[in-house]
Amino acid sequence: MLELGAGTGRVTRLLAPHVQKIFALDNSLPMLQVAHQSLNCAGNYNTWLAVADHRHLPVKSAMADLVISGWSICYLVNPGLKEPYPDWQESLSKAISEMERILQPNGAIMIIETLGTGFESPHPPDHLVDYYEWLAGRGFSSTWVRTDYRFHSLEEAIDLTRFFFGKALAQEVIEKEWIILPECTGIWWKKICYSTGAGSNVFI
Numbered sequence: 001m002l003e004l005g006a007g008t009g010r011v012t013r014l015l016a017p018h019v020q021k022i023f024a025l026d027n028s029l030p031m032l033q034v035a036h037q038s039l040n041c042a043g044n045y046n047t048w049l050a051v052a053d054h055r056h057l058p059v060k061s062a063m064a065d066l067v068i069s070g071w072s073i074c075y076l077v078n079p080g081l082k083e084p085y086p087d088w089q090e091s092l093s094k095a096i097s098e099m100e101r102i103l104q105p106n107g108a109i110m111i112i113e114t115l116g117t118g119f120e121s122p123h124p125p126d127h128l129v130d131y132y133e134w135l136a137g138r139g140f141s142s143t144w145v146r147t148d149y150r151f152h153s154l155e156e157a158i159d160l161t162r163f164f165f166g167k168a169l170a171q172e173v174i175e176k177e178w179i180i181l182p183e184c185t186g187i188w189w190k191k192i193c194y195s196t197g198a199g200s201n202v203f204i
Contacts, residue, residue: 002022002025004069005072007072009038009047025051026052032050054069055095056094062103062105064107067108069110069111074113106193107192112185114128115184117169119184138190140189141189141190142186148180154173
């Protein structure tokens with residue numbers, strides 16, 4: 001399998017014991033260095049790490065059964081600013097085309113993104129709604145799951161929520177005394193059904 005936006009290897013470590021080999025890519029060398037160390041400490045030696053942009057993947061075509069990206073494709077749309085990049089649709093098209101290129105017949109793409117932290121049901125961030133609609137228009141199916149954060153104490157919940165998500169959500173943690181911070185996560189997928197033999201693929 002191939003993982004995009006592997007970062008420090010959080011998802012990589014979960015998947016490594018269940019696959020033959022993982023090509024883990026990220027555009028940050030320091031993050032991949034952390035991933036390399038943690039994967040080795042966990043005894044996962046079936047990984048190959050490299051710096052890469054989602055839109056230009058340094059791997060050959062038809063080499064993966066599964067391409068997965070967790071919480072990273074969204075940064076081609078919006079880096080956390082109020083407005084998305086002007087050319088976000090072009091960037092997404094390049095990234096998805098690259099993911100499709102490296103898949104074998106009967107392979108699949110899986111994209112994981114946030115549907116809202118601090119919510120018990122899906123509440124997608126406003127700046128990502130168009131992106132999610134774009135995925136649906138490209139033939140992706142979707143579902144969602146709860147991926148709540150469980151903390152050891154209210155103090156830890158407040159501190160970490162403030163650090164990662166800001167003062168407003170940290171204040172809500174205080175008011176609701178959340179030891180478990182609710183979060184919803186979306187999963188989008190598309191599978192290659194077969195090759196037409198004419199240089200294109202049919203997806204389900």
